[in-house]
Amino acid sequence: MNLLKDLQFAARILAKRKLFSLVVLVTMAIGIGAGSSIFSLVNSVLLQPLPFHEPEQLVVIETVRGGETGRVSQREIADMKEGLRNE
DSSP: OHHHHHHHHHHHHHHHOHHHHHHHHHHHHHHHHHHHHHHHHHIIIIISOOSSSSGGGOOOOEEEETTEEEEOOHHHHHHHHHHHHHO
């Protein structure tokens, strides 16, 4: 019974203060939207498994040239495979 009276009172106050009600509504909409967006991003990036058959076998191949590390190009990988076949 008290909850119904409280809701009626809140509705009357919000109806009287329309600008305040609009600010509250927009703030809540932005907050809910931001929370949903952040959850969707975290869910897709961190919580879902990678879309590969055996993701634990993925590797990154890097080289060291002149003291700096860098990624290996597809051509260099093909050359490495060819070199392994010729040995």
